[in-house]
Amino acid sequence: MTSDRIEFERRAPQLEGPSVFDEETAIIRKLNAEKLNASCLWHERLFDAEECSFGQHGVFNPSCVTDGDDVLTIVRAEHSEATWYGRFISEKATPCLARFKVNGNSFSISEYLKPINSGMPSPCRAEDWRLFRYKTEIWTNFTTYFFYNEGWPMKDVKSRTCLGKLEGGNIRFIREMEIPYPMTDEEKNWNFFEHDGQMKFIYSIEPFRIFTCDTNGTIINEKTHPLTIERRTPKFLANSTNPILVNMPGFGEAYLMMYHYFIDPLAGVGGTRNRTYYQFILLFDKYDLHPIAYTYRPVLAGGMGLTGGRHDNVLYASGCFQKGDDLYVLAGEGDTHSRIYRLSLPIVSDNLRLI
Numbered sequence: 033m034t035s036d037r038i039e040f041e042r043r044a045p046q047l048e049g050p051s052v053f054d055e056e057t058a059i060i061r062k063l064n065a066e067k068l069n070a071s072c073l074w075h076e077r078l079f080d081a082e083e084c085s086f087g088q089h090g091v092f093n094p095s096c097v098t099d100g101d102d103v104l105t106i107v108r109a110e111h112s113e114a115t116w117y118g119r120f121i122s123e124k125a126t127p128c129l130a131r132f133k134v135n136g137n138s139f140s141i142s143e144y145l146k147p148i149n150s151g152m153p154s155p156c157r158a159e160d161w162r163l164f165r166y167k168t169e170i171w172t173n174f175t176t177y178f179f180y181n182e183g184w185p186m187k188d189v190k191s192r193t194c195l196g197k198l199e200g201g202n203i204r205f206i207r208e209m210e211i212p213y214p215m216t217d218e219e220k221n222w223n224f225f226e227h228d229g230q231m232k233f234i235y236s237i238e239p240f241r242i243f244t245c246d247t248n249g250t251i252i253n254e255k256t257h258p259l260t261i262e263r264r265t266p267k268f269l270a271n272s273t274n275p276i277l278v279n280m281p282g283f284g285e286a287y288l289m290m291y292h293y294f295i296d297p298l299a300g301v302g303g304t305r306n307r308t309y310y311q312f313i314l315l316f317d318k319y320d321l322h323p324i325a326y327t328y329r330p331v332l333a334g335g336m337g338l339t340g341g342r343h344d345n346v347l348y349a350s351g352c353f354q355k356g357d358d359l360y361v362l363a364g365e366g367d368t369h370s371r372i373y374r375l376s377l378p379i380v381s382d383n384l385r386l387i
Contacts, residue, residue: 059295060295060308063330064335064336067310068329068331068379071379072332072375074373078094078369078372079370084109084144086126087109087110087126087145088111089111090367091108091370092348092370093348094351094362095107095274097353098353103132103360104163104170105130105132105351105362106128106162107145108125108126108159109128109147110123110125116367121177124157124158127147127161127174128145128148134360148201148203149203151196155178155179157178158194159176160350162350166224166231170197171195173195173223175192175220176192178190178191191217192208192209193208193233194206195209206249209245211243222235222271223289224274225275232244233245234271234275237259237261237270240259240322240323242257261314262385264328270292272348272349273350274289274351279354281377281381283315283324286324287317288313288354289313289314289316290311290313290331292311292348293310308333309334309347311349311361312326315384325384327380327383327384328385332373340365342367347371349361357376358374359376359380361375
């Protein structure tokens, strides 16, 4: 029996001359060859989707804050495969908390994953919670998805960044964030941190735009630094982790955040999601917040047989913390599992490009 349906075939477009398929495949091979493998000292699966009943279809995109020797982490748990087949509103994600400790190339879990209340109403879907500290309290920034358009039925999908506060076994919703400029249908991955006693967030990398807000999420002011980052291919740069203050060898104290771009579509070595993710590091000044340096070479990447999960070319860095000369990075693996990476900051520092 034969079929004339070819839309799902992973093959190059039948065009004369160089194709997008060939070009993207070549970029993936170059980035894989350039990846800063020497900086990664160790990595291991942190949470496996099959380990908990409420997340058998995904326990991924972990974020974290440190609490003494403990690391408090929040992950996104998915209880149904229907999430990836259009039922993302009715089959909601669950935020889960856990605690663990790290010691070199090992970790030990002291409090295993426990689901908490997302604090969100039924008509929207919350996911990808990130943690940050503000005045000793733990807050979270996350993404919501919902249908919104004029007329009926509601069928246009929108996303927004939201702000919340961790209170015991609940997340207290604070606000759906907005900026005083036109916004697109997709507004997510705004990364929050505390600076000089104020709550701030990174809106974009190019330009490097930082907003200050109060504890109700109301915008107070903004600062923009012109920035153009050299890269292998002119893809959109997206925020990954909330910024943290680190002591970077050769630079001293500075803020560090991770950012990413992905290569698509249908590249021959691209994996199962038609997107191969590459993660990079950006350093910016502790005082005036101007960008200082970045890694031209990716420090982490999906695919190459090193990541598992339903989308085995996706590696999404969503949290990080420093311990000594190491940067520990928590990442979603293949939209299914959680993985922890130990990176050498001296090696990263040697490969930073000044801005």
